Amino acid sequence: MNLNATIIGQSIAFAFFVWFCMKFVWPPIVAILEERANKIAEGLQAADRAEQDLVLAQERSTEQMKEAKQEAAAIIDSANKRAAQIVDEAREQAREEGQRIIAGANAEIEQEINRAKQQLREQVAALAVAGAEKILEKSVDQAANEEMLSKLASEL
């Protein structure tokens, strides 16, 4: 066993390999490991955030669902009310219309009756005049007769 310059040679080799490792080997490996650690941390964070988002979204969706249900109920309610109103209105209108028709018909009937009465009166008057003429067998003053006849007709 001799101690010799191998010690120096080994020291030089050692220094070289440490330098090489420091320059070209260690930094890239550490960089990659760090980058991966960061990526994993980011991923975990993102998962956390997504979970929170999911909870929020679920809350919001149930809330919206509730609102929508309420709205729908309100709409149905008001629609029902409106329908009842429309039916009522229609019924009212129909009734009014019917009354009006009845009233119109009544009025027409009255008119007809009046007209019939008038005609009847006129004919009765004419008959009376013709009868009277025949009875008197002479022509009476037309104008005086007219007046008398119309008076008579209105009294009938």
Place this chain on the structure above:
Amino acid sequence: MASAEHAETPQTATEYVSHHLTNLTFGKIDDHWAFAHSPEEAAEMGFWAINVDSMLMSVLLGVLFVGLFKFVITRMTVEAPKGKSWQNVIEMIVEMVQDSIKNSFHARNEMIGPLALTIFVWIFMMNAMDLVPVDWIPLLAQTVMGDSHAYFRAVPTTDLNITLGFAVSVFFLIIFYSIKVKGLGGFLGEFAFQPFGKYAIPLNLLLELPGFLAKPVSLALRLYGNFFAGETIFLVIALLGYWQLPLHFGWAVFHILVVSLQAYLFMMLTIVYLDQAHTDH
């Protein structure tokens, strides 16, 4: 598997084991540069010689380490890797290193991560060479060199020079960062004024300095001792004929633990020592 087959004269068991544990040393002998042909020649070369086998294995494994990591990095994805892939392996190692640093290192230093990663993976790979059957790598080296007697020590961490190379580098880093963070006065003050205050400076030095100097020595010797002993047992097992197969398996399984444990320990202690260098205590 015994290398006795390709030796010209029959080897004794001691020769076989010590041949495998002798480095291929290149240095200056008798005024010319050459490989040492015996441990004695290697000793004669003195300090200015180099263990070619340890350095070659060390650098090859280091290149394999950065090459593999660089290759995987080019096709790394931010998305989690699917199924069995090298990206998984590398991420696991890097995360283990990051965790160790997070738990034990409380200052901020750009270098501590790459340093710990390099120490762990590189030493792990060097240690793992002892799981390769003991004759394969030497045989390959001998074939390439065309010398069937060539020494080749396949596990770099069984060479004290290699483990000391690590430990001394770490030691200098400890001194560098101690002075950088605490100043020269603060750094030296830790030896002089602790634990008994300023009136017992010699006693303090006596207590603190050995502990400080023991750090690199214990780092280097722990790793070297574990693998020198482990490799010796692998070599002894390799001498046992067919009995080596179950025994080698058992010892190798146990050594899978030792390989990773010693690599982890070296990394951990480096992190702890450097943490101490960064903090006042």
